[in-house]
Amino acid sequence: MSFFDRLKHAASTEWRAYTEHPFTEGLADASLAEAAFRHYLVQDYLFLIEFARAYALAVYKSPTLADMREAAGGLSAILDVEMNLHVKLCAGWGLSATDLEQAPPAVEMLAYTRYVLDAGMRGDLLSLKVALAPCVIGYAEIATRLAARPDALAATNPYRVWIAEYAGAPYQEVAANAREHLERLAERYATPAREAELIAIFKEATRLEADFWEMGWRAGKR
Numbered sequence: 309m310s311f312f313d314r315l316k317h318a319a320s321t322e323w324r325a326y327t328e329h330p331f332t333e334g335l336a337d338a339s340l341a342e343a344a345f346r347h348y349l350v351q352d353y354l355f356l357i358e359f360a361r362a363y364a365l366a367v368y369k370s371p372t373l374a375d376m377r378e379a380a381g382g383l384s385a386i387l388d389v390e391m392n393l394h395v396k397l398c399a400g401w402g403l404s405a406t407d408l409e410q411a412p413p414a415v416e417m418l419a420y421t422r423y424v425l426d427a428g429m430r431g432d433l434l435s436l437k438v439a440l441a442p443c444v445i446g447y448a449e450i451a452t453r454l455a456a457r458p459d460a461l462a463a464t465n466p467y468r469v470w471i472a473e474y475a476g477a478p479y480q481e482v483a484a485n486a487r488e489h490l491e492r493l494a495e496r497y498a499t500p501a502r503e504a505e506l507i508a509i510f511k512e513a514t515r516l517e518a519d520f521w522e523m524g525w526r527a528g529k530r
């Protein structure tokens with residue numbers, strides 16, 4: 309079994325709660341309340357700013373130039389590609405990039421990003437990449453599943469742009485590269501003695517991902 313599959317298997321309860329959260333079902337069948345999606349997306353913009361910082365930390369923590377380039381690619385994918393989706397979608401509600409940047413941060417956003425940054429700060433590049441894995445690899449898996457649903461990408465679904473972005477080839481490639489790089493890092497730095505600690509980091513980050521959906525989901529119930 310690959311390193312990533314071992315992590316996923318060890319955290320299978322958390323992984324399912326994250327990747328099959330009702331919020332994701334609501335994106336696919338368009339039943340999600342707009343207020344839920346909007347709250348989620350604004351917080352996700354703040355989340356991406358902090359995740360860009362985490363990838364910058366990965367550049368710093370890189371033992372080799374190749375690791376550094378891989379981390380810099382992740383940083384650029386967030387700053388130069390992914391955040392544009394948020395700006396574009398939020399413009400439809402009259403929110404500018406400055407409005408987004410100045411939005412009050414939610415505790416779920418802070419909890420998740422602080423956890424990942426802390427795991428990276430106290431650990432090595434492998435610990436940091438394990439903490440980052442549920443994010444990029446999880447969204448690629450979720451969007452692929454949602455895109456296969458009937459009508460998920462139909463013009464009548466207001467969430468089709470979001471689904472198409474994460475199910476699309478560029479994002480899928482970023483996720484596949486991240487997964488491949490994680491396997492190579494694990495070959496270099498994972499030891500049986502470290503496995504429990506790495507699983508604990510993966511589980512925690514996955515739980516915080518589910519909490520992030522839950523935050524948006526709750527905003528749709530208010």
Ligand SMILES: Cc1ncc(CO)c(N)n1
Nearest residue numbers: 352355443444447517520
């Ligand atoms: C909360 C969260 N997890 C993962 C991704 C994928 O990059 C994202 N944009 N937001």
